[in-house]
Amino acid sequence: MTTVLEPPTHDEPLDAAPADDRDFRPTPGGWAARAALPIGSLLVLFFYLNHFAPVRADNLSNGLIIAVGALSLNVLVGYAGQISLGHQAFIGIGAFTSAYVISQSHQSFYVALVVAALVGATQAVILGLVALRVRGLYFALVTLAWGAVSEQCIFLLKGFTGGGAGANAPKPGGFTTDRAYFVLVAIALGVILLIDWRMMASKAGRAMQALRESPQVAANYGVNVNAYTLLAFAVSGFYAGVAGALYASRRTTVQAVEFSFASIALTYLIVTVVGGLRKRGGIVAFAILFELGAEWLPDLAKSLGLPRSFQANAGTYLQAVSGILAILTLIFQPEGLGTITGPIGKWLKGERFHLGHGGGGGAEGVNARP
Amino acid sequence: MPVLEANGISIRFGGVQALTDVTLTVNEFEIVGLIGPNGAGKTTIFNCITGFYRPQEGRVRFKGDDISDLAAHERSALGIGRTFQNVGLVKSETVLTNMLTAQHAVIEYGPVAGMVGLPTTLRTERVLKRRAEAILDILDLGHLRDLPVQGLPYGVLKRVEIATALATDPDLLMLDEPGSGLGPQEALKLGDELLELRREFDLTIVLIEHHVPLVLKICDYVYCLNFGQLLTEGDPISVRNHPEVVAAYLGEEAPEAEEEAERLEAGLEGAEL
Amino acid sequence: MLGVTLVTPIILGLVQGAGFGLVAIGLVLIYKSTRVFNFAAGEFATLGAFASYHFSHGFNILFISIPKLGLWAGAVAGIAVGAAFGLLTERFVVRPLSNRPKVTVLVATAAIATTAIALEIVLGATKSFRSGALVSGHPFVLQGVSLLWQELIVIFVLVLAGVGLAIFFGYTDLGLATLATSQEPTASRLMGIRLNRISMLTWGLAGALGGLAGVLLPPVTGSFFAAYGTTDLLIAAFTAAVLGGMTSVPGAFLGGILVGLVQNLALSNVDQNHFPGAPAVAVLVVLIGVLVVRPTGILGREA
Numbered sequence: 001m002t003t004v005l006e007p008p009t010h011d012e013p014l015d016a017a018p019a020d021d022r023d024f025r026p027t028p029g030g031w032a033a034r035a036a037l038p039i040g041s042l043l044v045l046f047f048y049l050n051h052f053a054p055v056r057a058d059n060l061s062n063g064l065i066i067a068v069g070a071l072s073l074n075v076l077v078g079y080a081g082q083i084s085l086g087h088q089a090f091i092g093i094g095a096f097t098s099a100y101v102i103s104q105s106h107q108s109f110y111v112a113l114v115v116a117a118l119v120g121a122t123q124a125v126i127l128g129l130v131a132l133r134v135r136g137l138y139f140a141l142v143t144l145a146w147g148a149v150s151e152q153c154i155f156l157l158k159g160f161t162g163g164g165a166g167a168n169a170p171k172p173g174g175f176t177t178d179r180a181y182f183v184l185v186a187i188a189l190g191v192i193l194l195i196d197w198r199m200m201a202s203k204a205g206r207a208m209q210a211l212r213e214s215p216q217v218a219a220n221y222g223v224n225v226n227a228y229t230l231l232a233f234a235v236s237g238f239y240a241g242v243a244g245a246l247y248a249s250r251r252t253t254v255q256a257v258e259f260s261f262a263s264i265a266l267t268y269l270i271v272t273v274v275g276g277l278r279k280r281g282g283i284v285a286f287a288i289l290f291e292l293g294a295e296w297l298p299d300l301a302k303s304l305g306l307p308r309s310f311q312a313n314a315g316t317y318l319q320a321v322s323g324i325l326a327i328l329t330l331i332f333q334p335e336g337l338g339t340i341t342g343p344i345g346k347w348l349k350g351e352r353f354h355l356g357h358g359g360g361g362g363a364e365g366v367n368a369r370p
Numbered sequence: 371m372p373v374l375e376a377n378g379i380s381i382r383f384g385g386v387q388a389l390t391d392v393t394l395t396v397n398e399f400e401i402v403g404l405i406g407p408n409g410a411g412k413t414t415i416f417n418c419i420t421g422f423y424r425p426q427e428g429r430v431r432f433k434g435d436d437i438s439d440l441a442a443h444e445r446s447a448l449g450i451g452r453t454f455q456n457v458g459l460v461k462s463e464t465v466l467t468n469m470l471t472a473q474h475a476v477i478e479y480g481p482v483a484g485m486v487g488l489p490t491t492l493r494t495e496r497v498l499k500r501r502a503e504a505i506l507d508i509l510d511l512g513h514l515r516d517l518p519v520q521g522l523p524y525g526v527l528k529r530v531e532i533a534t535a536l537a538t539d540p541d542l543l544m545l546d547e548p549g550s551g552l553g554p555q556e557a558l559k560l561g562d563e564l565l566e567l568r569r570e571f572d573l574t575i576v577l578i579e580h581h582v583p584l585v586l587k588i589c590d591y592v593y594c595l596n597f598g599q600l601l602t603e604g605d606p607i608s609v610r611n612h613p614e615v616v617a618a619y620l621g622e623e624a625p626e627a628e629e630e631a632e633r634l635e636a637g638l639e640g641a642e643l
Numbered sequence: 644m645l646g647v648t649l650v651t652p653i654i655l656g657l658v659q660g661a662g663f664g665l666v667a668i669g670l671v672l673i674y675k676s677t678r679v680f681n682f683a684a685g686e687f688a689t690l691g692a693f694a695s696y697h698f699s700h701g702f703n704i705l706f707i708s709i710p711k712l713g714l715w716a717g718a719v720a721g722i723a724v725g726a727a728f729g730l731l732t733e734r735f736v737v738r739p740l741s742n743r744p745k746v747t748v749l750v751a752t753a754a755i756a757t758t759a760i761a762l763e764i765v766l767g768a769t770k771s772f773r774s775g776a777l778v779s780g781h782p783f784v785l786q787g788v789s790l791l792w793q794e795l796i797v798i799f800v801l802v803l804a805g806v807g808l809a810i811f812f813g814y815t816d817l818g819l820a821t822l823a824t825s826q827e828p829t830a831s832r833l834m835g836i837r838l839n840r841i842s843m844l845t846w847g848l849a850g851a852l853g854g855l856a857g858v859l860l861p862p863v864t865g866s867f868f869a870a871y872g873t874t875d876l877l878i879a880a881f882t883a884a885v886l887g888g889m890t891s892v893p894g895a896f897l898g899g900i901l902v903g904l905v906q907n908l909a910l911s912n913v914d915q916n917h918f919p920g921a922p923a924v925a926v927l928v929v930l931i932g933v934l935v936v937r938p939t940g941i942l943g944r945e946a
Contacts, residue, residue, distance in 0.1 A: 083746055085682065085753060134934040137680040140749055141881050142934065144682075145927040148878050153920030195485050202484025202491055206471040210460045216422065217458040219442035222475030222538055231481060262870045266757040273750060316764045323758030330751050331739045 024352050034348050054178040056295070058250065061178070061185045063291030065246045067284040068192050069264070070271040072239035075196075077269070078277035079205065080232035081212030082131055083140045085261075086147025087268050090237055092155055092259030094120040094244020099167035099254045100160060109172030113188075113245040120241020121234040128233030132226050147265055155256035164256030169248035185246050189284070192239055196280055199235065208232050267319070270326045279338025281345050286337045293318050371434060373398050373542050373574045379418050379428035388414045389425065389598045396542070396591075401568065401575045403585040403606065406595035407618055412578045413455055415595070416544055420452045421445045432542070447475035451540025453531040455547050455578075459519045465530055466515040469502035470495075472537035502537060508570065509533050509563075525551045536571060543567075545577040549584050557581040561588045586610060594618070652907035655863075658794040659879075660903020661801035662860040666872075666880035667887070667895035668808060669729075669849030674889050676821055676845040678745060682752040683732055684880065685872030686759035687725045687853025688860070692867040693766055695721030695858045718858045725854020726847045728759070733846035738839065756873055763869035797859045804852065805896040812892065821845060878923075879906065882930045888940025898941065905929060 026034065049057050069091050076082040084090070094116040101112035127146055131139050156164045170176075175184040199205040207228040210218035215225045248254045258264075271290055275283030297314035310317070329336045339355070347353040374396040381389045389411045396402045404412050417423040419430055421442035429438045437445055446452070459468050477498065479491045506512045509529055514522065519530065528548055535543055548564070549557040561584045568575060579585050585592060585606055592609040594601040596618045602609055609615055666684055673681045699717025701710050712720075732755055740748045812818040824831045824841045832838055856876065861867040864875070879902045886901060887894020906922035913921035933940065 077750075081746075083749065130931060130935075134931070137745060137749060138885070138934050138938075140680065140682075140746075141878075141885065142927075142931060144881070145878050145923070145930050148874070148923045149920060149927050151874075151920075152923040153918070156919035158916075194487070198487040198491075199485040202481075202487075202495065203474060203477050203479065204481035204484055206467065207474060207481070209463060209467075210471050213460050213462060214458065216442075217454075217460060218471075219422070220420070220446055220452055220454075220458055220538075221472045221534070222443050222446040223471075224441070224443045228481075235485070260870075261873060262757070262760045266753060266760070269750065270754060270757055273754070313765045316761045320758045320761035320765070323754045323756075323761065326754035326757070327736050327751050330743075330747055330754070331736075334747075 026350050031350070034350065037344075037348065049179055049182065057182040058178040059291060059295050060288070061182045061246075061250050063288040064182075064185045064189045064284075065243050065250065066268065066271055066291060067287035068189055068239055068243040068246065069268045070275060070283045070287055071192060071196060071280060072236045072243060073268050073272045074277060074280065074283055075208075075232055075236040075239065077272060079200070079208040079212065080229060080236075082128075082229070082232065083137075084127075084143045084236070085140055085265055085269070086127075086143035086145070086150065087240065088259040088261055088264035089147050089150030089154070090120055090124060090240035091244045091247060091264050091268075092150055092256070093123050094241035095169070095248035095254045095259070096155060096161045096167060096244075097241070098245035098248045099169035102170065102249075103168040109170075109245075109249060112169070113242060116245035116248075117238045117241035120239075120244060121237040124233040124237025124240070125230050128230045131233070132229060144261075147261055151256065151260060155259060161254070161256065166253040166255050167248075168252065169245075169254055170252055171249045181250060185250070188242060188246055192242060193280060193284070196239075204228065204231060204235075267322075270322050273326045274322065274329050274336050276329075276336030276338025276341070277334070279335060279342060281341035282336050282338030285341050289337075290318070290322065371398065372396060372431075373400075373433055374419065374576070375429075375431040376415065376419055377429050377431070379415060379425045379430070381414065381418060381423060381425040381427075387598060389418070392428070392595070392598070392600050394593050394600070394603070396574055396576055398574055399568065399572070400590045401564065401577070401588050403589035403592040404576060404578045404595065405580070405582075405585060405592060405609070405615075406601065409597075410595040410618075411598040412595055413546055414598070416452065416546055416576075416578065419445075420450055420544065443475070446538055449539065449541035450544065451535035451538045451542070452544040453528070453535050453546055453548065455550075457524070457527045457531055459527065459531055459534065461520045462518060464516050464518050465506070465511065465522075465533075466499070466502055468519060468530065468534050469506065469515075469537045470498050472534040473498050473501065473539070476537075476539050505533050505536050508567075509536075525556075528552075532567075536567070540571075540573065542574045542576065543571075545575065545579075547578050547580065549579055549581045552581070554581070554583065557584045558587060560584065564588055582610065648911050649908075652911040653904060654790060654794065656904035656907035657900060658797050658863050658903070659860065659907065660883075660900035661797045662856045662863075662899070663876060663879040663883045663902050664801050664896045664899025665804060665852045665856040665859075666876050667883035667899045668804065668892055669852040670880055670884040671887065671890060671892055671895045672808075672821075672845045672849050672852075674884070676824055677737060677741070677842055679737060679748045679752070680745070680881075681732075681849065682749060682873075682877070683728075683755040683759065684752075684849065684853055685874075685877030686756045686763075686870075687728055687850045688857035688872035688876050689763055689867065689870065690728050690759060690872075691721035691725035691854030691857030692861050692871060693763055693857075694724035694854070696861075696867075697766070721858040722851050722854040725857060726851035729846040729848070729850020729853070730843060732850070733843050737846065738842065756870075760870045760873065767869065791863065793859070793862050797863060800855065800859060801896065801899070804855075805893065808892050817844070878926055878930075879903070882926050882933075885930060885933055886941050888938075891940060894940050901941075902926060902929065 049060070069087065072090060073084060073087055076084050097119045098112040098116040101107045101115045102109060127143065130142050134142055155161055161167050171181050172184070175181045207218060207223040208231075210221055210223055211225045211228055218225050218228075251258070271287050272283055275286035294315040297318055298311050301311040301314050333339055335342070343353055343355055372395045374394075376392065376394050379389050379392045380387070392411070392415055394402075394415070404415070406412055414423065418425045418428075421437075421440060421444070429436055431437065432445070432448060432450060437448065440448070460471060463471070477494060479488065479494055484491045503512065503515065506515055509532065511529060511533055514526065514530070519527065522530065528551060532545065532548060535545075549560055552560060564575060565588055567573060589606045591603070592606045593603045594609055594612070594615050601614055601618060602612045666688055669687070670681055670684055673679055695717040698709060698712050698720035699714045701712070702708065732752070736751050736755060737748060740751055812822055820831070820836045821841050821844065823834070824836055824838055853872070857867070857872060860876070861871070880899065883898030883902045884895045886898030887896070905925050909921040909925040915921070
């Protein structure tokens with residue numbers, strides 16, 4: 001098994017990896033290094049949360065909420081091959097629903113979270129019904145228009161949102177401080193990641209991947225293409241509802257203007273693309289980097305002595321750059337940040353570190369069908 | 371009792387009559403060949419039987435039940451496994467994942483149970499994997515399990531596709547040119563394997579095939595289509611020597627109908643999204 | 644009474660619809676030549692509006708300062724910036740992605756919009772600009788509603804653009820080459836048509852039309868702001884283009900007018916307090932209706 005320096009055999013030219021890679025086991029030191037990374041990250045996080053002002057924790061919460069929203073988009077765009085340019089509706093409806101349940105129905109945050117997720121799923125399924133009739137690029141238009149309807153109509157309905165000027169959604173007991181709330185958001189993200197992982201490792205995820213590439217092949221495998229398309233919408237809407245509820249209580253007052261096309265739909269789409277479609281590690285990583293960038297860039301500009309106008313607009317410049325980053329990702333590196341996080345994940349599981357050995361899936365960008 | 375009965379199937383695409391009153395019957399554990407020149411409508415009848423096309427006339431019965439109104443995925447779940455002429459696999463996935471996906475209808479847990487990771491789903495997943503590996507091993511594909519489908523050679527893909535079709539747990543296996551891309555010797559070897567698979571999986575098989583020696587070797591019965599109509603049927607030798615069959619193979623082709631069918635098939639796969 | 648609920652919305656609808664039509668024609672040109680849904684089209688218009696405003700009023704941003712040049716120079720600058728942005732998009736985004744799935748290109752154009760919106764925010768924070776009419780005053784009064792010169796100009800320009808493009812595609816070699824490219828790319832290349840040129844031409848033209856809309860429309864509606872083109876023009880323009888089957892210039896032209904009328908009639912006849920956002924809802928209904936019932940558009944055939 002461990003014979004070294006044998007010439008590569010050509011009998012099986014189609015093997016996935018060289019034999020020594022398949023039999024690779026890390027040394028004790030290697031395992032220590034693998035354990036050090038997550039533990040070290042946790043320590044850094046702990047230091048970050050405690051050392052800086054609570055507002056930093058609050059902003060980091062926002063990064064994780066963006067991650068949940070981007071994971072929601074990933075279900076549609078990455079897994080199911082649908083497109084949504086109206087995700088402000090998904091997130092905003094979740095936020096206002098949560099606020100409504102908390103302040104109008106006087107229920108707890110946790111009830112509101114579940115209701116928001118279910119309402120989010122429902123509105124997504126309704127949109128999904130349209131997707132069964134209207135396909136591809138044309139469906140993208142429908143999502144765009146749906147986003148506009150949410151902004152200009154749904155968020156302004158007095159009975160539902162109080163007119164959009166500010167619905168209350170206080171943080172739940174025990175999590176009222178910014179640092180405590182961060183923990184809550186992190187737990188929620190963890191649960192979503194678990195669901196996402198199990199989904200992709202089971203029936204539903206495989207069905208979505210198949211129908212994205214070819215509805216015909218999926219049907220031949222026994223997949224009910226329409227039902228699983230709708231399921232993808234439901235799951236996406238569910239994640240988005242959770243993101244919305246978290247968003248609402250992070251801000252404690254929900255305002256319609258915050259859920260705009262540019263600030264939610266476009267931003268989340270960019271995060272999903274740059275993070276890497278179908279690469280949940282990359283998506284979470286870029287969501288956090290994006291938030292940290294927006295936060296620390298002004299300080300960085302200040303310490304570098306850049307003009308005041310640049311300092312004030314640093315976050316906006318970041319948005320401009322991230323748009324360009326998304327285009328570069330699409331052109332040159334369709335797996336996005338997943339190119340790095342994928343191999344790191346495999347390394348953590350005890351494999352060898354290989355850049356660009358991410359395995360199947362995703363090499364074709366937004367849609368894997370030719 | 372016949373496993374498959376297609377009675378009086380007729381289908382038009384726009385003005386093109388692709389099939390006219392085609393009737394075929396397949397009995398249990400038979401291997402039935404479907405031959406005919408290009409454009410004769412062989413793939414079209416496959417699509418009518420598997421539910422990708424809805425014929426304007428005619429009924430399809432499977433194990434005695436009328437399945438004419440069922441969708442393709444329902445027919446697959448009932449036990450009709452099928453391969454495609456130009457390879458129907460999820461290309462960005464690995465061979466193993468394709469095998470797991472193909473067992474979709476066999477899986478007893480619900481999609482939501484899978485998402486929340488109920489213990490039964492984890493157990494089921496292990497069973498699915500073992501089953502997939504067993505099928506791959508039978509077809510000598512075990513060493514390819516972790517490779518993405520994209521990039522595998524055509525001949526290998528045709529085999530992988532047979533493996534995925536078997537993974538759907540079919541009673542009836544419909545193979546669209548399983549021997550294409552194979553040399554004469556390899557085709558005959560495939561024939562032996564199909565006979566073996568029939569025994570091992572209790573299969574009834576319908577295949578579209580151009581390799582005449584392969585058809586002669588394994589088929590119990592043969593239908594010959596030409597211009598969307600049944601030209602003749604019978605045991606392989608007599609069909610092979612039927613003067614009209616010889617003439618059809620030597621003579622003119624019927625391109626239009628099949629082209630139209632292929633165009634629609636491409637449309638089914640969704641050109642863009 | 645009739646003036647407020649019917650004549651005003653009809654006039655405004657015609658004028659705004661003409662603006663939608665301009666952007667929609669750009670969408671159709673791009674779709675015809677490169678089969679791309681251009682989600683950056685709205686920002687072609689916004690950048691045009693910003694450029695025309697800043698050049699006519701003078702500006703001093705970062706290291707560049709430009710003196711006050713007046714409205715007409717501003718208008719030219721707006722169109723030029725729109726065209727330049729269209730060309731840049733074609734060269735650096737669409738062409739490198741030309742062999743990729745169309746949805747990838749769609750996401751890329753959305754990314755362009757993101758970058759453009761961010762740049763606009765830098766150019767003018769998030770405030771709204773009041774932009775001046777090229778010609779002020781109102782020559783007509785109809786049913787108690789006065790009509791602005793600017794409004795007449797917008798309609799006139801749209802008609803001019805529509806007729807001009809119809810002549811271009813129907814009678815000039817270049818126009819015919821563009822049409823041929825959209826229908827038979829391979830054959831066209833074999834015939835010696837340079838696809839890159841055609842692609843650049845249509846994107847440049849679409850950018851200029853967007854810039855023109857950005858110059859003409861804000862004075863009618865009163866203001867513009869960052870992401871103005873995406874929020875106020877893009878959906879309406881796409882709906883207009885879809886009404887025209889995505890491939891018909893006259894269809895997009897008529898579709899624009901139709902969407903403008905629908906929006907404004909919904910706005911003036913529905914109580915905003917009880918039912919906010921009626922124009923957006925109306926557009927969604929029209930869009931889904933057309934896509935489900937008549938995907939080939941109101942004028943019918945796929946070109």
